Amino acid sequence: MKLAFRETLTGFRRAPLLSALSVTTIAFSLFAFGLFGLVAVNLRGALKQVEERVEIRAFVAEGTPVEATAALQGDVAAFPEVAHVDMVTPDSALARARRELGEFSDVFDESLLPASIEVRLKDGYRDPATVKAVAARLQTYQFIDDVRYGEEWVQKLYRVKNIATVAGIGLGLAFAAVAVIVISATIRMAVLARGREISIMRLVGATDAFVRAPFLIEGFIKGVLGGSLALVLLYLANSAIDRWFIHTTFFEPGLAWLGVIGGALIGLAGSAFSVGRQLRRV
């Protein structure tokens, strides 16, 4: 193992420019992939915020006793899909309407707005089918006059979310594939440059595992360095966008480290593949 590390260092020392080129290529491939990841993470965050506003409003029939409304609130809160239930009295509905409508606040009089309950659903239960089902269940209560949830809006939101998810996965896979191809090609160049050394190693009796070891270590180190450099570049890019353009959020630490580990694994896999091919050739 000591010899494998020494050979790895020799490889870096012997071709510093090629090594730097490999690390930079890995970094920029992962940077491009990471930029896409940042867009995806922020888009997902924005959609999540919009999705959290999905709300079912059930209007209570006039004259319904307060106890019955309170019982209804408790009942609905026990639905497995429901995250939160709010009781809106006619007074608070009026106050909210006046607050939201500003200069037209005087168009409402006190008897116009009915009491209602506002239902917010848990994450994962905000698709059109579930929203519709919960709304239908609410409608079955005797003293519920009307149930509204903006059916069309929920469907559009869900469609946008689906498109964003599919596009995200497709583009993400494409970016990842490009990163893997570029990184593998870069590492292959480094391995090919040492083809003579590999043939000599085999000639004097080195096992395939022995020949592979320095290249795998080298690929891993290049992957870690490239991944770390990409992370730094992404952090700087994100900070700049956040400061001068729009508010953005950066990857959570776990995800950021996953990117670096991903880079290392791509480096490792690229090396294993390239050395394997080279070993079959010499």
Added chain:
Amino acid sequence: MIRFSNVTMRYPRTGTALQRVTFHIAKGEFAFLTGPSGAGKSTILKLIYMDDQPTEGEVRVSSVSSQGIRARDVARLRRKLGVVFQDFRLLEDRTVEANVAFAMEVTGAAASAIPGKVSKLLTQVGLASKATSYPRELSGGEQQRVAIARALVNDPIVLVADEPTGNLDDRATRGVFQLLREINASGTAVVMATHNLDLIRRSDYRTIEVNRGQIVFDSKERILTPASVFAVKPRREPAPGDSQ
């Protein structure tokens, strides 16, 4: 120790390189392998160090058979062999001693044993004073001596040399050949492919000649065919009327 039994070697692109070749080289023997370019010499050597496996027949080196051999066994076999090439195949960015030591290191030899062995071998090949030089600072003959030292560092039972003097001048050729003789005298078998008929004729070692993938001359087995360069061509009697 090296046994070829009805060995045929066909390459997908270039066709048949060897056809039903059979010979045996004994322990400690010195054998020249000669023949024109493309005759099959290098193929025979590659089969000896198991860089290729025969299409038909069997190659056996020491106790290792080519049949069903695994990559791991090839590596183990090569530790018992020393291989030398016309183009030396040294690592240009390492010193002479590092090149020789490298062959020991890859076999997992004890680190403490390496410097002494390398030094002894460099003395044997006459390059003790060049231990810290780089290959590019050496002459062709000296580089070949480094390659020989590297080939010997794991105490091989056979030294396989593919045109080791092909790139050398007469003086360097004589020096390298003398070194190979000394190595053989110490008990290591030597198989040397060469075009140099002078070298062959000046020594009394066994000579195997291949031509078009077949053995056409083997001095030990008393095989001699008309296709051999060693066949004595009948002198044509001058016909009446030939100009003098």
